[in-house]
Amino acid sequence: MRYVAHRLFAAHDRALAAALANRLAVKLGEDQVFLPFCDTNEEDLVADLKGRRLFELDRDRLRRIRALIAIVHGPSPDDGVCMEIGYAVALGAPVILLTTDFQEYSATLHGSRSVFPDPLLDALATRIVRIPRLGTPSEPTGDTRFADFAARNHAQIQEAIDACAEAVLQLPSPGAATPRPSRDPHTVFVEPSPYTPVHGGLPAATGTTVLRSTRFDAADPITAARRDWATALCSSRIVVDTSGPETPPGAALLIGAACATDQPVAAYLPHSTYTHAAGREPNFRNLMIQYGIDALLRTPDEVTAWIGG
CATH class of the missing domain: 3.40.50.450 (Rossmann fold)
Incomplete structure (x- = not known):
C-alpha cells in the first residue's frame, strides 16, 4: 500500500x-x-x-x-x-x-x-x-x-x-522491518519550538539527562538532523514544544516516530487556538498531533514533572 x-x-x-x-x-x-x-x-x-x-x-x-x-x-x-x-x-x-x-x-x-x-x-x-x-x-x-x-x-x-x-x-522492494533502537532509561529528548523567543527554554528535571536538538545551530544541519533523530529515538521519552502557528515540523515528525514505536511523547503547548469542523470535536492541534501524544503539558512545571516521571 x-x-x-x-x-x-x-x-x-x-x-x-x-x-x-x-x-x-x-x-x-x-x-x-x-x-x-x-x-x-x-x-x-x-x-x-x-x-x-x-x-x-x-x-x-x-x-x-x-x-x-x-x-x-x-x-x-x-x-x-x-x-x-x-x-x-x-x-x-x-x-x-x-x-x-x-x-x-x-x-x-x-x-x-x-x-x-x-x-x-x-x-x-x-x-x-x-x-x-x-x-x-x-x-x-x-x-x-x-x-x-x-x-x-x-x-x-x-x-x-x-x-x-x-x-x-523505482523504489526497491521492502526489506526487513527496522529494529527498534534501544532506549536509555535515564535520558529525555527535548525538541524546542523554533517559533518561541528563547530557543531551548524548556526546563530539565533532577536526576534525568536532558538532550536537546542541535540542527538549527549546526554548520552542517542535515548531519545534525540525522543525529537529532537518532538521539531522540534512543531516549526514554520525548518532549516537544508545539508552540507556533501550527505544530513545528520537527516536533510533528518526532510525535509520529514516538507514536509508531510506542515511545512516550508529550507536547508542551501553553496556549491553544482551537479548530472546528462540521461533525468533529474541537482540535487544539491537527488531529494527528492531538491523538498521537501521550500528554498535553500547559506549564513549565508540568513539563518538569513529566520529564521526571
Missing part, C-alpha cells in the same frame, strides 16, 4: 493529492494506493469522536504501508503530514517528498540551505522530488495572459506528478 499524505483542509490541496493518487493507481492498481479524506470517507463519516476515528483509520493504514508519498510545500509544512512522515520513517518505510516550492531555507543569512524549513525533513526523505519552476510556455491560448499563466502552472503540476510517480516505481 502506498500512502499519499497531504494537507487536506482546502479543495486545491485535496485536488493535487487526488491527481497524484490517481496517477499512482493507474500504474500500481487502485487497491495499492491510500488517500486520506477520500478513503476514510471524511465528508460523510459519522462517529462519536470523529477526529479520533479519523486518526485511528489513518494510523491503521500507516502500519501497513510499503511507501509514503508526502506533498510538502511552503515555510509552514502541514503538521499532520509531518506526523505521518515521522511515523513511516520510524517503521522503516521509504518516504518520497514532493514539492513545487521554489524557496530554499537556512537558519542564518549565509548558512547551509535545505529544501525544507526544517532540515530534519531533508534528512529523513528517501528521495525528494522537486519541480520548482513553471511549465514550459506553450502557444498562446488566445484568451488572456492569466489563462496562459494558469496553463504553465498546470504543466508544472503535471510534471511534478509524473516525476513523483516514476520515483515511486
